[in-house]
Amino acid sequence: MSTVATVAEASQHLKPLISDLGLILMTAGIAVLIFKWLKQPLVLGYLIAGFLAGTHFDFFPSVKDVKSVEVWAEIGVIILLFSLGLEFSFKKLMKVGGTASITALTQIITMVLMGYLVGQWMGWKQMDSLFLGVILSISSTTIILKTFEELGVKAQKFAGIVIGSLIVQDIVAILMMVLLSTVAVSQQFSGTELVLSVLKLIFFLIIWFVSGIFFIPTLLKKAKHLLTDEMMLIISLALCLMMVILASNVGFSPALGAFIMGSIIAETTQAELIEHLVKPVKDLFGAIFFVSVGMLIDPTTLYEYAFPVLILTLITIFGQSISSTIGALISGQPLKQSVQTGMSLSQIGEFSFIIATLGMTMNVTSSFLYPIVVAVSAITTFTTPFMVKMATPFSEFLERKLPRKWLKRITRYSTNTQAIKSATNWQVVLKAHLLQIVIHTVIITAIILLSSKFVLPLVESSKFGNAITALFTIIIISPFLWALSLRRVAVKEVEILRQERRYRGPIMMMVFFRMGLAIFYIGFLLNIFFSPLVAFFALIIAIGVYFFFPKRLHRQYLRIENHFLQNLNKREIININRRYASLTPWDGHMTTFTIAKESNIAGKTLKELRMREDMGINIGFIKRGGIMVKIPTKNERLFPGDEICVIGTDAQVSEFKNYLHQNEFEPPKNVEKTEIILQQLELNKEELIGKSISESQIRERANGMVVGLERNGKRLLNPESDVILQKNDILWVVGDKKRMNKFFKE
Template sequence: MSHLPNLITDLALILGAAGITTLLFRRLKQPVVLGYIIAGLLVGPNFSLFPTVTDVEGIRTWAEIGVIFLLFALGLEFSFKKLAKIGGTAGITGTIEILAMLSIGFGMGQLMRWSFMDSLFLGGIIAISSTTIIFRAFDELGVKTKQFTGLVMGILIVEDLVAVLLMVLLSTMAVSKEFAGGEMLMAIGKLLFFLSLWFLAGIFILPTFLKRASKLLSSETLLVAAIALCLGMVVFADKVGFSAALGAFVMGSILAETVYAEKIEHLLEPVKNLFGAIFFVSVGMLINPILLWENAGPVLLLSLTVILGKLIFVSTGALVAGRPLKQAVQAGTSMTQIGEFSFIIATLGVTLNVTSSFLYPIAVGVSVLTTFTTPYMIRLADPLISWLEKVLPARWQQKLQEYSAGTQVLKGESDWRIVVKLLMQMVLINVVVIIAILLASKYLLYPFMHTMIDTQLVASLVTIAITLMAMMPFVWALMAKKIQHSAYRQLWLDSKYNHGPLVAVEVFRNALAVAFVAVLLAQHFSTPVAVGVTIAVIGVVMIVFRQRLQRFYQRIEQRFLNNLHEKEKAAKQAPKLLTPWDAHLSKIRICATSPFIGKTLEELALREQYGVNIAFIERGNKLLYAPSRFEKLFPYDEIGVIGNDHQLQKFTVLVEEQNEEAPVADLLAQQISLEKIVVDEHNGLRGKSIRDSGIREMTNGLVVGIERDGERMLNPSSATTFEWNDVIWLVGDRNKIAQLSQV
């Protein structure tokens, strides 16, 4: 009989232990992640009561694969477009919280006389909250439909991205063994460059590849292809000096923009769960109970620091970003724990052999304690808010309300701000592509040509010709692509003040393009020759091939944009959104026994009786935006209802079946959204009632709120008349509302 490898025996042991402990933890209604960690402790080398894993190195390899799949799955739920659209609130809150916790963690490590690297890793460990634990707590406590959860989801997106960046930066510092500002800036610049390049190349290539191979992609082949792409990016990221986790995350975020994202995520779920379980079990195997007991004081101190620090700084960040006191405190109490990313960062320190042996069990101990306290902290929000309302001076509370209201008033972007933003996007995209082509030419193309062609001059000329052919469409865009926006035209017409700066911008663009061509030629010729040839080449190409370059670049750009928005076009246009103030939108299913069935909206008078408004009705494959008062409700209709927490809770009792409110991470790329406009001389709404203005027909939407002189009207009557500087909140077609704003 053949000998059974130790790795198989060990896998049977750890998965068996994991299965038993997770069943127990589910029975106790505790996160299964904690069950995995306990299972790892029981079968690990530091606990002798049960059978022990023998091939520790083999398990660690599997655990590394688990990290890869965890980050790949996280990337599939992530989107660079979502990050760009989460809005300033989550971005500001997340930035304030992360910077504060990083600083506190490092400072506490130094106060406890830990080493520089231990203190640095401690800051990273306590800075990131647990997405898994928060999701589970929200679900168990039934608070997913409350408005503050949208803010929490947005902050978690920011934290996830920062955690990936932290892993890269901590790895860089661990290798260099010191904090060098110049090297750190170079590492950050290199990281941003490759992130941009991978995203651009991935969006340009992968959706097209998947579309053309769609007839061949069964569930099996799609899963294999997705894992192959993930591991391929992992290898590539490692080759250019980044972590495997970053490569997995990037490939997941690229695939997240394709129409296959949800299917890949579904197919990957069991694979991620398997390897993720092995990873968390390996986390428990590294716990030394003796070290944990010896460091009980730091564990308790750091747990208290995490709870109070995150409560204070998340709440403060939300207040600074303009959220009301209630939502800020609710968000703060929800994020008072650390979790899976803390384990990954702690494991990174152990793997790189740069942290002390006591740091890892301390991190796990803090995570366990803060995880157990999370549900209680979420429940603490309401009593804490009531206490704050009693102790805070009325003048302070009034100032906070005014500040929160002021941040929600629409601020029209200046023409210069719009133009600068568009110019930066265009310049950065083309610069990244040109630099990538230059690097490929120098390190790949020229060495290859030099081995194929004996004459150095001929090899150089062939390399230059091929590189120029690849570069020139992007050089043309950098030099001559026009900004197609009314703001640019408006600035140009105002010749008195804007001609000079606009001309300077155009000169800078052209100089930058010429410089890149000169850099290419300078790699093969002397500087004077390179300058002369550059001028000649630019002149000839821009005169002779200008039209061809323009058409070719437009095809490239159109393909990229089509791929980027392919998922949005294919997705069902679901009107899910978050609305202003304390009101928000919840999607509710009408049950078969509801008293609303068969009645028109006019007969139900929901606005008058419950203070809510219906933004849409989804009936099978039919979607009715801003339904008329004559529309009836039928069994199993899904309706989008706008109201505050109290109104929605009172209303949903009558319909019984309620779906989860869509989290922020799923709301950011929809055509139907919440927008706000100001009544001014451009849109001609002043003096007209909501009914007579035709705003419903123009925007395919619904007026859900009006701000006027610091007062707010939620779900206003259709007879309400618009006045100067009213801020109108509309649920409708984003593009049509934008057109109305620009009339």
């Protein structure tokens, strides 16, 4: 009887969970179809679907077990942050540069202060105001990227600045989540606690990243022949949840752990595959999360707080736009690009929901804050496409209305800022020494703490347990101690600085400081395992042994470092090798084909056909009756009877020919000669050297397209538009023969 009762009880508990999940997915599916048809962001559809399925709306079936939905939503946050980490990569952050960093930090600082002050002005609690400031400071990556894609502006320069700013915002948002958790627990704004929290975060970020890059790519590589797609998905999610548990155990948000593991896997060669495999899971749980957000919208609360919603919407749109524009101007961008950047970042989204959820689950924010945030996000999601569209006309309006003195100063400041790019030798030396100190200090500290906490308790009862553990730990950290104290960094710059007397003292101080740190850590380790007197004598012996084997320690450290760098750079190396793989030997040539009347790809654009991406070929021209379309753009459409000129290697043209036959193409019977040719040109034109391919205006001025580049014996097919041209580069250009010869000989 008891077993039957237990089963019945379980079924009663399971039924609402399944029915609620079915209701959520059904409403989400309907919302996706409607908002896809309306060409609106799907996030907004999920929010409305959640509102309809929530307990505050009685005209539709409502969820019964809200607690279970909250669990699903928490899983959704973890998967969302893991996917965001997969797209993030710490290398992207390093490549973002000063422009995006200054823009993002200016916006964040301004909006946090503004949100906090407005919250206080409206009479809200201090914690509500603080969370409000952070919520209003983070723009929506999802909404911006979708808007850029729909409007076709991703290739413009301001879009690169916006995306870079979003990367900086994401990492700052993670940092602010940690700080908010600390403040929420202590219920006070203690500067010491905040500093300790930041240091703790930096410590664990470095340890997780270094150890993750060192071990995880190697693990995936060794097990590659055993891993099917199913197993790869399971292992990647297992790694994600393992880091979630680890982050939670050391006092951080589970979302932080998911984000960190995603960013570690983003550096592996399997990153694209894992991202592809995780995407359906992300879409599923992401939909559940956003629907659960919509379920918390209370119409009565929104009606009651209509005025705060209006005020915060205006502050978000104008505050984010103005602060980001000022940040871009400070970083040295021209007025037009600064305005475009600012007006693109004028919304809040997924991270704002996560931060609002954090405040609600910790019971430190008022119940009205969450629905207000959702309402502001929904409104600013609608306004984002219009803000992006209006950016260019508004910048032109400002250029007409602003005083000429202001415009000249902005232009002069932008030009001067762009010219200041190179770092001084002293900056290079200082950065290299700081990097050595921070990374190796963290690694050494982590190893000592792990040894004392987990290894020492196992052996401390034995006679020589302490001595064995201490010796074992010193052997492990000895390569890092050598790197911390004796490894030479920025050798060339140091030699230059030593010739100037004023830099000799600071350089020697840094060297002595590094050596002193190494001695301190040896003493710190020995003091944990022995009494002070024994530790002192052991310290002298350890230092003697340490300085007696520098070459061996050097070799051991280089092995460790090379393994780490290989794992870190393997993905980029493979991508570069793929690009060069089709270039040996170079046998690019031009072949002409005619589209048959019955072709099933007639009427499609070159962008839709993806010929360059899938087969590596380029279209040199399209001849349509008496009209010649030279160097067609990706939006050019193919029609029956068009004669197209294909440029590629023998293998690529052969693959393309098979593709044509499969799609009922007919080769032309009579191929007419044309002035469009594939030409090899050596770059000696001074005005082009140092410019990117796009800046050289080869397409615009010579009606030519660069399809290959040869430099120092290496060949690159289909080079990106941002590749910088160098003297004596050999360019393979397809275009009008007369115009190209005239352009390159001017």
